[in-house]
Amino acid sequence: MSPSTFKDFRNNVKPNWCPGCGDFSVQSAIQRAAANVGLTPEDLALVSGIGCSGRISGYINSYGFHGTHGRALPIAQGVKMANRDLTVVAAGGDGDGFAIGIGHTIHAMRRNMDITYIVMDNQVYGLTKGQTSPRSDDGFVTSSTPDGSIEQALPPMETALMSGATFVAQSFSTEIKELTATIEAGIQHKGFSIINVFSPCVTYNKVNTYDWFKENLTKLSDIEGYDNTNRTQAMTTLMEHNSLVTGIIYQEDRPAYEDMVKGYDEKPLAHQDLALDPDYFESLVGEFM
Amino acid sequence: MREEIIWKVGGQQGEGIESTGEIFSVGMNRLGYHLYGYRHFSSRIKGGHTNNKVRVSTEKVNAVSEELDILVAFDQESIDVNYHELSEGGVIIADAKFKPENPADSKADLHAVPFTEIAKEHGTALMKNMVAIGATCAVLRMEVEVFTSIIQEIFGRKGEDMVEKNMQAMQAGFHYMKDSLGNEEESLSLAAADGEKRMYMIGNDAIALGALAAGVRMMPAYPITPASDIMEYLIKKLPDVGGTVIQTEDEIAACSMAIGSNYAGVRSLTASAGPGLSLMMEAIGLAGMTETPLVVVDTQRGGPSTGLPTKQEQSDLMQMIYGTHGDIPKVVMAPSTADEAFYDAAESFNIADEYQCPVILLSDLQLSLSKQTVEPFDLTQVDIRRGKVLDEVKEREDKNAYFKRYQVTEDGISPRVLPGTKNGIHHVTGLEHNEEGRPTEATQNRKDQMEKRMRKLDRLVERFPNPVAVNAPHEESDLLLVGFNATRGAIEEAMAELEKEGIKANHAHIRLIHPFPTEQLKPYVDAAKQVLVVENNATGQLANIIKMNVGQIDKIHSHLKFDGDPFYPEEIYQGSKELLEHESIHI
Numbered sequence: 001m002s003p004s005t006f007k008d009f010r011n012n013v014k015p016n017w018c019p020g021c022g023d024f025s026v027q028s029a030i031q032r033a034a035a036n037v038g039l040t041p042e043d044l045a046l047v048s049g050i051g052c053s054g055r056i057s058g059y060i061n062s063y064g065f066h067g068t069h070g071r072a073l074p075i076a077q078g079v080k081m082a083n084r085d086l087t088v089v090a091a092g093g094d095g096d097g098f099a100i101g102i103g104h105t106i107h108a109m110r111r112n113m114d115i116t117y118i119v120m121d122n123q124v125y126g127l128t129k130g131q132t133s134p135r136s137d138d139g140f141v142t143s144s145t146p147d148g149s150i151e152q153a154l155p156p157m158e159t160a161l162m163s164g165a166t167f168v169a170q171s172f173s174t175e176i177k178e179l180t181a182t183i184e185a186g187i188q189h190k191g192f193s194i195i196n197v198f199s200p201c202v203t204y205n206k207v208n209t210y211d212w213f214k215e216n217l218t219k220l221s222d223i224e225g226y227d228n229t230n231r232t233q234a235m236t237t238l239m240e241h242n243s244l245v246t247g248i249i250y251q252e253d254r255p256a257y258e259d260m261v262k263g264y265d266e267k268p269l270a271h272q273d274l275a276l277d278p279d280y281f282e283s284l285v286g287e288f289m
Numbered sequence: 290m291r292e293e294i295i296w297k298v299g300g301q302q303g304e305g306i307e308s309t310g311e312i313f314s315v316g317m318n319r320l321g322y323h324l325y326g327y328r329h330f331s332s333r334i335k336g337g338h339t340n341n342k343v344r345v346s347t348e349k350v351n352a353v354s355e356e357l358d359i360l361v362a363f364d365q366e367s368i369d370v371n372y373h374e375l376s377e378g379g380v381i382i383a384d385a386k387f388k389p390e391n392p393a394d395s396k397a398d399l400h401a402v403p404f405t406e407i408a409k410e411h412g413t414a415l416m417k418n419m420v421a422i423g424a425t426c427a428v429l430r431m432e433v434e435v436f437t438s439i440i441q442e443i444f445g446r447k448g449e450d451m452v453e454k455n456m457q458a459m460q461a462g463f464h465y466m467k468d469s470l471g472n473e474e475e476s477l478s479l480a481a482a483d484g485e486k487r488m489y490m491i492g493n494d495a496i497a498l499g500a501l502a503a504g505v506r507m508m509p510a511y512p513i514t515p516a517s518d519i520m521e522y523l524i525k526k527l528p529d530v531g532g533t534v535i536q537t538e539d540e541i542a543a544c545s546m547a548i549g550s551n552y553a554g555v556r557s558l559t560a561s562a563g564p565g566l567s568l569m570m571e572a573i574g575l576a577g578m579t580e581t582p583l584v585v586v587d588t589q590r591g592g593p594s595t596g597l598p599t600k601q602e603q604s605d606l607m608q609m610i611y612g613t614h615g616d617i618p619k620v621v622m623a624p625s626t627a628d629e630a631f632y633d634a635a636e637s638f639n640i641a642d643e644y645q646c647p648v649i650l651l652s653d654l655q656l657s658l659s660k661q662t663v664e665p666f667d668l669t670q671v672d673i674r675r676g677k678v679l680d681e682v683k684e685r686e687d688k689n690a691y692f693k694r695y696q697v698t699e700d701g702i703s704p705r706v707l708p709g710t711k712n713g714i715h716h717v718t719g720l721e722h723n724e725e726g727r728p729t730e731a732t733q734n735r736k737d738q739m740e741k742r743m744r745k746l747d748r749l750v751e752r753f754p755n756p757v758a759v760n761a762p763h764e765e766s767d768l769l770l771v772g773f774n775a776t777r778g779a780i781e782e783a784m785a786e787l788e789k790e791g792i793k794a795n796h797a798h799i800r801l802i803h804p805f806p807t808e809q810l811k812p813y814v815d816a817a818k819q820v821l822v823v824e825n826n827a828t829g830q831l832a833n834i835i836k837m838n839v840g841q842i843d844k845i846h847s848h849l850k851f852d853g854d855p856f857y858p859e860e861i862y863q864g865s866k867e868l869l870e871h872e873s874i875h876i
């Protein structure tokens with residue numbers, strides 16, 4: 001069998017995203033990364049949340065699960081635990097992952113299952129037509145913040161570092177090469193990887209535009225001596241650059257959750273024979289007598 | 290000679306009440322008695338009055354009784370709170386240390402036994418529970434030797450010396466009490482049991498074991514009373530079969546994770562109580578819409594809100610049936626004993642797999658936490674049916690077409706493939722979707738898919754084993770008693786009392802709550818002059834469901850109890866009498 005190409009991960013569905021939406025590039029980067037790491041479409045389970053970005057699971061030729069708002073990660077973790085042979089990628093928006101789903105995001109990072117989580121961060125709620133997001137900058141004017149946001153923006157990468165994530169990366173959707181490479185590294189990382197992708201919403205965010213990002217982003221590869229295994233350096237670098245850096249910010253070698261669970265089978269649970277050994281069952285019954 | 294005695298131990302929570310009750314009960318179980326134990330406890334971990342009441346009988350018992358024969362008291366509060374349950378001939382055995390006083394209007398005899406002092410003589414004050422059990426044996430006119438094996442199991446690891454000391458403390462308690470009783474009539478001596486080996490367990494253990502027997506490998510859950518025992522049991526056992534429990538950050542995560550696992554092909558359950566179920570509702574809807582098998586256990590407790598977290602109630606019924614927004618196919622099952630809980634739990638996974646929908650396994654605090662005698666479970670009675678899961682899928686000519694995961698079929702159930710299967714790629718979404726799982730709002734498709742989902746359950750009721758457990762000795766009855774979950778035993782006992790007076794009573798216990806077994810219940814409603822629906826809630830939720838499905842509103846009455854305690858047979862007897870005499874009930 002010939003190895004897959006990114007075309008194998010295409011389906012014939014035309015995304016309903018606005019022309020110019022940053023999510024198109026994320027879609028394409030996932031397709032390329034999946035092919036590059038040698039997956040076939042059926043090896044991949046893509047679990048997404050609700051939002052414009054959440055529609056992505058329907059736009060890639062792979063097993064796709066479009067869940068509920070904010071719950072992509074719990075569903076994805078359930079899939080991974082059931083079948084550890086699958087490559088599980090979760091994806092969604094900044095509202096999905098950092099507002100309604102922030103609890104799950106933090107706990108998934110602590111838990112460190114071998115899953116890749118891609119956030120399409122446009123700092124606004126796209127699907128519901130332009131309300132503020134926990135990622136919106138101070139003063140950001142939206143239909144729900146007519147006088148400008150008065151809440152602090154949540155810093156996802158710093159939060160990830162503090163929550164014990166073992167792979168923390170940020171990227172920019174037009175930088176398709178860097179983005180693809182980052183997603184590949186995330187998939188290959190054994191453990192939880194979070195990749196926050198600046199994915200501009202051309203319709204509802206007129207502040208954080210493509211040009212704005214081009215002007216303000218710094219590539220970590222341009223910072224001399226940057227060591228992404230050094231958590232302290234990662235944190236100070238983020239703070240020095242107002243979190244606006246791209247690249248792999250931090251990576252740590254720590255056993256994934258699946259490898260630490262006592263008794264958890266090497267063989268995917270989904271492929272096991274469910275019938276209980278009668279002798280084992282008898283011993284369980286005996287414990288109550 | 291008695292065929293049944295009711296025993297209670299009371300004291301401050303966290304002071305060994307549990308171990309006293311446990312050792313006594315396990316011993317009686319091993320002798321072949323049938324037991325039903327109910328613990329009264331406060332949410333506080335330490336301090337606060339707690340008691341454990343155990344019915345010990347030569348026959349099967351399934352209810353808590355209001356009566357009491359023997360009260361073992363570790364403090365005065367235990368006497369003050371419980372003495373009124375004791376009748377003439379009852380015995381209070383109290384630790385002499387706190388100088389127990391028998392209330393003026395107490396009908397029982399008080400025996401002050403120096404529990405603590407005797408315990409200290411033979412080892413440490415901690416052994417006072419052994420002294421109390423020894424004293425109990427003296428009242429029951431039975432030997433303490435039956436407890437040797439249990440003491441051995443508990444203390445064997447700490448050496449023979451410990452075992453010996455505990456047995457001596459028990460013996461000493463026995464002799465002290467025997468002398469104290471003198472030559473009193475042997476009114477509380479207990480008839481011998483049949484010596485059969487039976488299990489002694491709480492309903493939650495039975496549910497957990499049923500899940501294990503059904504092939505469950507994953508349980509994501511968030512702790513809550515009275516559901517936690519299920520996850521605590523499975524975290525001990527699932528590693529034996531390669532699986533695990535994950536304590537999630539909340540119930541939304543627990544339910545969503547269970548959905549993810551089930552989607553990927555593993556039998557996975559979660560369990561909670563009312564507050565957790567409220568949080569799970571959106572996810573349960575997702576399982577309904579995506580046709581993902583899912584089993585959720587709801588161990589009902591006192592609501593609303595945080596309510597009465599450690600008390601009995603049956604008030605989640607409406608939420609379990611209607612809680613989710615939109616219309617989904619859903620099954621709600623309600624076992625009534627630990628025995629049924631085991632087999633129903635196992636079967637719930639077959640139903641979830643076969644009908645590809647969420648199944649709520651409804652329990653209540655009384656069923657979940659009452660420790661009861663159960664005939665040993667039979668694994669050969671448990672079969673595993675996965676429904677329409679395809680192991681292989683043929684290649685399609687149209688490369689762009691997805692596998693039709695939501696194919697419109699006659700029975701509404703579509704073939705399912707697990708992620709990872711070649712040629713099986715499809716999309717799953719909570720949005721309305723076409724046969725391939727792609728989102729669409731087309732009106733005809735919406736109709737087709739909604740009807741397909743809803744007709745999956747068309748034949749469920751007729752296929753469901755025993756949806757209404759009926760005990761109907763009379764073709765025409767004066768009274769039909771109806772209940773669900775743990776009220777079964779109390780209704781049965783009340784019915785027997787009514788029969789003694791020549792009242793023709795039938796009993797129907799609803800085991801399948803949704804879809805409602807209308808055809809199965811209706812003949813008994815038709816044949817009854819009056820119907821009394823017995824339930825632990827304030828609004829008559831089951832009665833309303835019956836009125837909605839069966840009709841005959843005029844003869845359906847409610848007997849409600851929502852003070853946190855389980856129904857006692859005596860109360861149901863009284864309620865029935867009131868209804869029959871006044872054609873209405875005001876309890």
Ligand SMILES: Cc1ncc(C[n+]2csc(CCOP(=O)(O)OP(=O)(O)O)c2C)c(N)n1
Nearest residue numbers: 050051052053069093094095096125126127
């Ligand atoms: C429980 C729930 N609450 C609210 C919504 C409505 N809703 C859908 S998407 C969304 C926010 C979308 O923002 P984001 O996650 O940033 O995704 P984007 O559309 O920007 O890609 C909201 C509030 C919902 N679907 N479910």
Ligand code: SF4
Nearest residue numbers: 018021052126201202
């Ligand atoms: S509204 Fe914004 S996020 Fe949504 S598709 Fe359009 S550009 Fe993209």
Ligand SMILES: [Mg+2]
Nearest residue numbers: 093094124125
């Ligand atoms: Mg957004």
